[in-house]
Amino acid sequence: MRKRKITALLGALMLLVGIILTGCGSKSGNESGKGKDVINLGVMLYNYTDIQGQEIKSYGSYLESQFNVKFNYAMVGSSEEDHIKGLENLLASGVDGIISGYDTALEQSVNLAEEAGVYYAVALGAVNGSVTSDYLVGGIKQFGDNPSDLGALYAEQAYKAGARKIGVTSFPEFAFTDAPAIISGFTDKMKELDTKGETEIYPTEYHSFAPENASDAVTKIISGHPEVDTIFGLGSGMDFVYPAILNSANPGIRLLALGYNNSTTAGLQNGNIMMAGTNNYTQIMANAFAQLYDRIQGHKYPDWQLNGKVSYVTLSSPDEAKQFNTYVIPADKSKGSVTADELKKVMVSFNESATWESLQTLTSRTLTEIAAARQE
Secondary structure, three states: HHHHHHHEEEHHHHHHHHHHHHHHHHHHHHHOOOOOOOOOEEEEEEOOOOOHHHHHHHHHHHHHOOOOOEEEEEEEEEEEEHHHHHHHHHHHHHOEEEEOOOOHHHHHHHHHHHHOOOOOEOEEOOOOOOOOOEEEEEEOOOOOOHHHHHHHHHHHHHHHHOOOEEEEEOOOOOOOOOHHHHHHHHHHHHHHOOOOOOEEEEEEEEOOOOOOHHHHHHHHHHHHOOOEEEEEEEEHHHHHHHHHHOOOOOOOOOEEEEEOOOOOOHHHHHEEEEEEEEOOHHHHHHHHHHHHHHHOOOOOOOOOEEEEEEEEEEEEHHHHHHHHHHHHOOHHHHHHHOOHHHHOOOOOOOOOOOOHHHHHHOOOHHHHHHHHHHOO
Protein backbone atom coordinates (compact mmCIF):
# COMPACT_ATOMS: atom_id res chain seq x y z
CA MET A 1 0.00 0.00 0.00
CA ARG A 2 2.76 2.38 0.93
CA LYS A 3 4.56 1.61 -2.33
CA ARG A 4 1.42 2.48 -4.30
CA LYS A 5 1.10 5.84 -2.52
CA ILE A 6 4.72 6.69 -3.21
CA THR A 7 4.30 5.74 -6.88
CA ALA A 8 1.15 7.86 -7.19
CA LEU A 9 2.86 10.81 -5.49
CA LEU A 10 5.85 10.57 -7.83
CA GLY A 11 3.51 10.43 -10.81
CA ALA A 12 1.68 13.53 -9.66
CA LEU A 13 4.96 15.37 -9.11
CA MET A 14 6.20 14.44 -12.59
CA LEU A 15 2.94 15.62 -14.11
CA LEU A 16 3.22 18.93 -12.25
CA VAL A 17 6.83 19.40 -13.35
CA GLY A 18 5.79 18.64 -16.95
CA ILE A 19 3.07 21.27 -16.82
CA ILE A 20 5.48 23.86 -15.40
CA LEU A 21 8.13 23.10 -18.02
CA THR A 22 5.56 23.23 -20.79
CA GLY A 23 4.41 26.61 -19.55
CA CYS A 24 7.98 27.91 -19.37
CA GLY A 25 8.71 26.64 -22.84
CA SER A 26 5.62 28.35 -24.21
CA LYS A 27 6.58 31.68 -22.67
CA SER A 28 10.12 31.47 -23.98
CA GLY A 29 8.96 30.63 -27.47
CA ASN A 30 6.63 33.64 -27.61
CA GLU A 31 8.76 36.36 -26.09
CA SER A 32 8.76 38.40 -29.32
CA GLY A 33 5.73 40.56 -30.01
CA LYS A 34 4.47 40.46 -26.42
CA GLY A 35 3.71 36.75 -26.56
CA LYS A 36 2.82 36.59 -30.26
CA ASP A 37 4.55 34.33 -32.75
CA VAL A 38 3.57 36.71 -35.57
CA ILE A 39 3.08 40.47 -35.32
CA ASN A 40 0.06 41.62 -37.33
CA LEU A 41 0.12 45.12 -38.79
CA GLY A 42 -2.77 46.82 -40.56
CA VAL A 43 -2.19 49.26 -43.44
CA MET A 44 -4.78 51.86 -44.52
CA LEU A 45 -4.64 53.57 -47.96
CA TYR A 46 -7.11 55.03 -50.46
CA ASN A 47 -6.06 52.40 -53.03
CA TYR A 48 -3.32 49.95 -53.95
CA THR A 49 -3.36 50.37 -57.73
CA ASP A 50 -0.95 53.31 -58.17
CA ILE A 51 2.80 53.32 -57.55
CA GLN A 52 2.21 54.25 -53.90
CA GLY A 53 0.00 51.28 -53.12
CA GLN A 54 1.95 48.86 -55.28
CA GLU A 55 5.33 49.74 -53.75
CA ILE A 56 4.01 49.71 -50.18
CA LYS A 57 2.58 46.22 -50.70
CA SER A 58 5.73 45.03 -52.47
CA TYR A 59 7.99 46.13 -49.62
CA GLY A 60 5.48 44.70 -47.15
CA SER A 61 5.89 41.29 -48.80
CA TYR A 62 9.66 41.63 -48.47
CA LEU A 63 9.35 42.48 -44.76
CA GLU A 64 7.12 39.44 -44.26
CA SER A 65 9.89 37.26 -45.68
CA GLN A 66 12.48 38.75 -43.31
CA PHE A 67 10.60 39.35 -40.03
CA ASN A 68 7.89 37.61 -37.99
CA VAL A 69 5.27 40.01 -39.35
CA LYS A 70 2.08 39.81 -41.38
CA PHE A 71 0.38 42.77 -43.09
CA ASN A 72 -3.37 43.24 -43.47
CA TYR A 73 -4.17 45.82 -46.18
CA ALA A 74 -7.38 47.84 -45.99
CA MET A 75 -8.69 50.25 -48.61
CA VAL A 76 -10.38 53.26 -47.03
CA GLY A 77 -12.21 56.24 -48.47
CA SER A 78 -11.14 59.85 -48.07
CA SER A 79 -13.93 60.79 -45.64
CA GLU A 80 -13.46 60.65 -41.88
CA GLU A 81 -16.39 58.25 -41.62
CA ASP A 82 -14.85 55.79 -44.08
CA HIS A 83 -11.47 56.11 -42.40
CA ILE A 84 -12.85 55.28 -38.96
CA LYS A 85 -14.88 52.37 -40.32
CA GLY A 86 -11.73 50.92 -41.92
CA LEU A 87 -9.78 51.41 -38.71
CA GLU A 88 -12.45 49.74 -36.59
CA ASN A 89 -12.47 46.74 -38.93
CA LEU A 90 -8.69 46.37 -38.63
CA LEU A 91 -8.80 46.70 -34.83
CA ALA A 92 -11.53 44.06 -34.70
CA SER A 93 -9.34 41.71 -36.73
CA GLY A 94 -6.76 41.72 -33.92
CA VAL A 95 -3.87 43.72 -35.37
CA ASP A 96 -1.00 44.79 -33.10
CA GLY A 97 -0.21 48.00 -34.96
CA ILE A 98 -1.62 50.31 -37.64
CA ILE A 99 0.13 52.15 -40.48
CA SER A 100 -2.31 54.76 -41.74
CA GLY A 101 -1.37 56.59 -44.89
CA TYR A 102 -3.01 59.75 -43.64
CA ASP A 103 -3.69 61.81 -40.53
CA THR A 104 -7.46 61.68 -41.17
CA ALA A 105 -9.46 61.95 -37.93
CA LEU A 106 -6.17 61.59 -36.10
CA GLU A 107 -7.32 62.23 -32.54
CA GLN A 108 -10.29 59.87 -32.82
CA SER A 109 -8.15 57.24 -34.56
CA VAL A 110 -5.46 57.35 -31.90
CA ASN A 111 -8.06 57.14 -29.13
CA LEU A 112 -9.59 54.04 -30.72
CA ALA A 113 -6.17 52.48 -31.16
CA GLU A 114 -5.22 53.23 -27.55
CA GLU A 115 -8.44 51.67 -26.25
CA ALA A 116 -7.53 48.52 -28.17
CA GLY A 117 -3.89 48.61 -27.01
CA VAL A 118 -2.70 49.02 -30.61
CA TYR A 119 0.15 51.27 -31.78
CA TYR A 120 -0.63 53.82 -34.53
CA ALA A 121 1.65 55.44 -37.11
CA VAL A 122 0.99 57.88 -39.97
CA ALA A 123 3.08 57.16 -43.06
CA LEU A 124 2.38 59.96 -45.52
CA GLY A 125 2.70 63.11 -43.47
CA ALA A 126 3.71 64.70 -40.20
CA VAL A 127 1.30 64.55 -37.26
CA ASN A 128 0.12 67.37 -35.04
CA GLY A 129 1.85 67.53 -31.67
CA SER A 130 -1.44 68.38 -29.96
CA VAL A 131 -2.48 64.72 -30.23
CA THR A 132 -0.71 62.79 -27.49
CA SER A 133 -0.75 59.12 -26.58
CA ASP A 134 1.73 56.43 -25.64
CA TYR A 135 0.29 54.49 -28.58
CA LEU A 136 0.98 57.21 -31.18
CA VAL A 137 4.27 56.23 -32.82
CA GLY A 138 4.33 59.39 -34.93
CA GLY A 139 4.34 60.58 -38.53
CA ILE A 140 6.77 60.95 -41.42
CA LYS A 141 7.69 64.11 -43.31
CA GLN A 142 7.39 62.74 -46.83
CA PHE A 143 8.99 65.81 -48.42
CA GLY A 144 11.86 66.19 -45.97
CA ASP A 145 12.18 68.82 -43.28
CA ASN A 146 11.05 71.71 -45.51
CA PRO A 147 8.61 71.09 -48.39
CA SER A 148 9.34 74.54 -49.82
CA ASP A 149 12.84 73.30 -50.68
CA LEU A 150 11.26 70.75 -53.00
CA GLY A 151 9.31 73.51 -54.73
CA ALA A 152 12.53 75.47 -55.18
CA LEU A 153 14.19 72.42 -56.74
CA TYR A 154 11.38 72.15 -59.31
CA ALA A 155 11.69 75.88 -60.01
CA GLU A 156 15.41 75.59 -60.74
CA GLN A 157 14.76 72.84 -63.25
CA ALA A 158 11.82 74.72 -64.78
CA TYR A 159 13.72 77.95 -65.25
CA LYS A 160 16.74 76.17 -66.71
CA ALA A 161 14.46 74.35 -69.18
CA GLY A 162 12.83 77.58 -70.34
CA ALA A 163 9.48 77.53 -68.54
CA ARG A 164 8.07 81.06 -68.40
CA LYS A 165 4.24 80.92 -68.44
CA ILE A 166 3.31 78.40 -65.78
CA GLY A 167 -0.01 77.00 -64.63
CA VAL A 168 -0.36 75.05 -61.39
CA THR A 169 -2.85 72.35 -60.42
CA SER A 170 -2.99 70.37 -57.21
CA PHE A 171 -5.11 68.26 -54.92
CA PRO A 172 -7.06 70.45 -52.43
CA GLU A 173 -5.10 71.80 -49.49
CA PHE A 174 -7.16 69.84 -46.94
CA ALA A 175 -5.99 66.59 -48.57
CA PHE A 176 -2.50 67.72 -49.54
CA THR A 177 -1.37 69.87 -46.65
CA ASP A 178 2.20 70.24 -47.96
CA ALA A 179 1.03 71.69 -51.30
CA PRO A 180 0.96 75.37 -50.21
CA ALA A 181 4.57 75.19 -48.99
CA ILE A 182 5.75 73.46 -52.18
CA ILE A 183 3.95 76.00 -54.38
CA SER A 184 5.31 78.87 -52.28
CA GLY A 185 8.86 77.53 -52.55
CA PHE A 186 8.42 77.15 -56.31
CA THR A 187 7.03 80.67 -56.73
CA ASP A 188 9.67 82.36 -54.58
CA LYS A 189 12.54 80.59 -56.34
CA MET A 190 11.19 81.46 -59.79
CA LYS A 191 11.01 85.12 -58.80
CA GLU A 192 14.57 84.94 -57.54
CA LEU A 193 15.83 83.36 -60.78
CA ASP A 194 13.79 85.56 -63.12
CA THR A 195 15.81 88.77 -62.95
CA LYS A 196 14.29 89.98 -66.25
CA GLY A 197 10.67 89.66 -65.15
CA GLU A 198 9.77 87.22 -67.93
CA THR A 199 8.01 84.63 -65.77
CA GLU A 200 4.36 84.47 -64.85
CA ILE A 201 2.81 81.87 -62.52
CA TYR A 202 -0.98 81.68 -62.66
CA PRO A 203 -3.27 81.01 -59.67
CA THR A 204 -3.52 77.35 -58.65
CA GLU A 205 -6.43 75.30 -59.95
CA TYR A 206 -7.40 72.58 -57.48
CA HIS A 207 -8.77 69.19 -58.51
CA SER A 208 -10.15 66.18 -56.65
CA PHE A 209 -9.18 62.54 -56.76
CA ALA A 210 -10.34 61.46 -60.20
CA PRO A 211 -8.78 61.85 -63.69
CA GLU A 212 -11.74 63.83 -65.01
CA ASN A 213 -11.26 66.42 -62.25
CA ALA A 214 -7.62 66.92 -63.28
CA SER A 215 -8.72 67.19 -66.90
CA ASP A 216 -11.18 69.94 -65.97
CA ALA A 217 -8.41 71.83 -64.14
CA VAL A 218 -6.02 71.57 -67.11
CA THR A 219 -8.77 72.74 -69.47
CA LYS A 220 -9.46 75.72 -67.22
CA ILE A 221 -5.78 76.67 -67.13
CA ILE A 222 -5.44 76.50 -70.92
CA SER A 223 -8.68 78.35 -71.67
CA GLY A 224 -7.87 81.08 -69.16
CA HIS A 225 -4.23 81.40 -70.19
CA PRO A 226 -3.70 80.31 -73.82
CA GLU A 227 -0.05 81.35 -73.62
CA VAL A 228 0.77 78.77 -70.92
CA ASP A 229 3.85 76.70 -71.81
CA THR A 230 4.23 74.62 -68.63
CA ILE A 231 1.98 73.09 -65.98
CA PHE A 232 3.18 72.17 -62.49
CA GLY A 233 1.03 69.18 -61.55
CA LEU A 234 1.02 68.41 -57.83
CA GLY A 235 -1.98 66.06 -57.70
CA SER A 236 -1.06 62.73 -59.34
CA GLY A 237 0.99 64.66 -61.86
CA MET A 238 1.80 61.63 -64.02
CA ASP A 239 -1.39 59.56 -63.65
CA PHE A 240 -3.90 62.43 -63.88
CA VAL A 241 -2.32 65.66 -65.16
CA TYR A 242 -0.04 64.26 -67.89
CA PRO A 243 -2.84 62.42 -69.77
CA ALA A 244 -5.02 65.53 -69.39
CA ILE A 245 -2.34 67.64 -71.10
CA LEU A 246 -1.80 65.13 -73.91
CA ASN A 247 -5.55 65.02 -74.56
CA SER A 248 -5.99 68.79 -74.34
CA ALA A 249 -6.19 71.48 -77.01
CA ASN A 250 -2.47 72.13 -76.47
CA PRO A 251 -0.67 68.78 -76.00
CA GLY A 252 2.72 70.47 -76.41
CA ILE A 253 2.55 72.01 -72.93
CA ARG A 254 5.39 70.65 -70.82
CA LEU A 255 4.92 69.15 -67.38
CA LEU A 256 6.55 69.43 -63.98
CA ALA A 257 5.09 66.47 -62.10
CA LEU A 258 4.84 65.28 -58.56
CA GLY A 259 4.32 61.71 -59.64
CA TYR A 260 5.81 58.77 -61.49
CA ASN A 261 4.57 55.95 -63.73
CA ASN A 262 5.68 53.89 -66.72
CA SER A 263 5.38 56.92 -69.02
CA THR A 264 7.91 58.99 -67.11
CA THR A 265 11.12 57.82 -68.77
CA ALA A 266 9.72 58.35 -72.29
CA GLY A 267 8.40 61.77 -71.27
CA LEU A 268 11.83 62.81 -69.98
CA GLN A 269 13.43 61.55 -73.19
CA ASN A 270 11.12 63.43 -75.55
CA GLY A 271 11.09 66.61 -73.50
CA ASN A 272 7.39 66.57 -72.57
CA ILE A 273 8.35 66.22 -68.92
CA MET A 274 10.85 68.62 -67.33
CA MET A 275 10.92 66.91 -63.96
CA ALA A 276 9.00 64.15 -62.23
CA GLY A 277 9.25 62.78 -58.72
CA THR A 278 7.79 60.49 -56.16
CA ASN A 279 8.09 59.39 -52.58
CA ASN A 280 10.48 56.60 -51.74
CA TYR A 281 7.79 54.26 -50.43
CA THR A 282 10.34 51.69 -49.30
CA GLN A 283 11.86 54.29 -46.99
CA ILE A 284 8.40 55.28 -45.73
CA MET A 285 7.39 51.71 -44.96
CA ALA A 286 10.78 50.90 -43.41
CA ASN A 287 10.57 53.93 -41.10
CA ALA A 288 7.02 53.23 -39.91
CA PHE A 289 7.53 49.47 -39.64
CA ALA A 290 10.76 49.71 -37.60
CA GLN A 291 9.15 51.96 -35.01
CA LEU A 292 5.94 49.91 -34.74
CA TYR A 293 7.84 46.63 -34.45
CA ASP A 294 10.06 48.00 -31.69
CA ARG A 295 7.11 49.43 -29.75
CA ILE A 296 5.22 46.14 -29.93
CA GLN A 297 8.36 44.42 -28.68
CA GLY A 298 8.45 46.82 -25.73
CA HIS A 299 11.25 49.09 -27.01
CA LYS A 300 11.37 52.82 -27.65
CA TYR A 301 14.24 54.92 -29.00
CA PRO A 302 15.83 57.03 -26.25
CA ASP A 303 16.04 59.98 -28.68
CA TRP A 304 12.59 59.45 -30.23
CA GLN A 305 10.82 62.39 -31.85
CA LEU A 306 7.24 62.63 -33.06
CA ASN A 307 7.92 63.09 -36.79
CA GLY A 308 10.56 61.34 -38.86
CA LYS A 309 11.61 62.00 -42.44
CA VAL A 310 12.32 60.31 -45.77
CA SER A 311 13.69 61.53 -49.09
CA TYR A 312 11.60 62.58 -52.09
CA VAL A 313 13.12 61.39 -55.34
CA THR A 314 13.20 63.82 -58.27
CA LEU A 315 14.01 62.80 -61.85
CA SER A 316 15.05 65.20 -64.59
CA SER A 317 16.84 62.86 -67.00
CA PRO A 318 16.48 59.33 -68.43
CA ASP A 319 19.65 58.30 -66.56
CA GLU A 320 18.12 59.30 -63.23
CA ALA A 321 14.96 57.38 -64.16
CA LYS A 322 17.10 54.30 -64.85
CA GLN A 323 18.76 54.62 -61.43
CA PHE A 324 15.34 55.05 -59.84
CA ASN A 325 14.07 51.83 -61.41
CA THR A 326 17.20 49.99 -60.33
CA TYR A 327 17.53 51.14 -56.73
CA VAL A 328 14.15 52.51 -55.58
CA ILE A 329 11.48 50.32 -57.21
CA PRO A 330 13.23 47.03 -58.07
CA ALA A 331 11.10 43.90 -57.94
CA ASP A 332 13.70 42.38 -55.61
CA LYS A 333 13.55 44.64 -52.56
CA SER A 334 16.75 43.10 -51.15
CA LYS A 335 18.49 45.25 -53.79
CA GLY A 336 16.44 48.35 -53.11
CA SER A 337 16.53 51.40 -50.86
CA VAL A 338 16.48 49.69 -47.44
CA THR A 339 17.45 46.06 -46.92
CA ALA A 340 16.38 43.98 -43.92
CA ASP A 341 19.98 43.80 -42.68
CA GLU A 342 20.32 47.58 -42.84
CA LEU A 343 17.02 48.03 -41.05
CA LYS A 344 17.84 45.62 -38.22
CA LYS A 345 20.97 47.66 -37.43
CA VAL A 346 18.78 50.66 -36.56
CA MET A 347 16.06 48.78 -34.64
CA VAL A 348 16.35 48.42 -30.87
CA SER A 349 14.85 44.92 -31.08
CA PHE A 350 18.01 43.78 -32.88
CA ASN A 351 20.56 46.38 -31.76
CA GLU A 352 20.24 47.82 -28.25
CA SER A 353 22.40 50.82 -29.19
CA ALA A 354 20.21 51.79 -32.15
CA THR A 355 18.82 55.33 -32.18
CA TRP A 356 15.86 57.09 -33.77
CA GLU A 357 18.29 59.39 -35.55
CA SER A 358 20.10 56.43 -37.10
CA LEU A 359 16.76 55.24 -38.50
CA GLN A 360 16.09 58.66 -40.01
CA THR A 361 19.54 58.75 -41.60
CA LEU A 362 18.94 55.36 -43.21
CA THR A 363 15.48 56.23 -44.51
CA SER A 364 16.36 59.64 -45.92
CA ARG A 365 19.22 58.66 -48.21
CA THR A 366 19.10 60.26 -51.65
CA LEU A 367 19.02 58.30 -54.89
CA THR A 368 22.74 58.96 -55.33
CA GLU A 369 23.50 57.74 -51.80
CA ILE A 370 21.42 54.57 -52.25
CA ALA A 371 23.17 53.78 -55.55
CA ALA A 372 26.58 54.27 -53.91
CA ALA A 373 25.65 51.91 -51.05
CA ARG A 374 24.58 49.19 -53.48
CA GLN A 375 27.73 49.54 -55.54
CA GLU A 376 30.11 49.16 -52.58
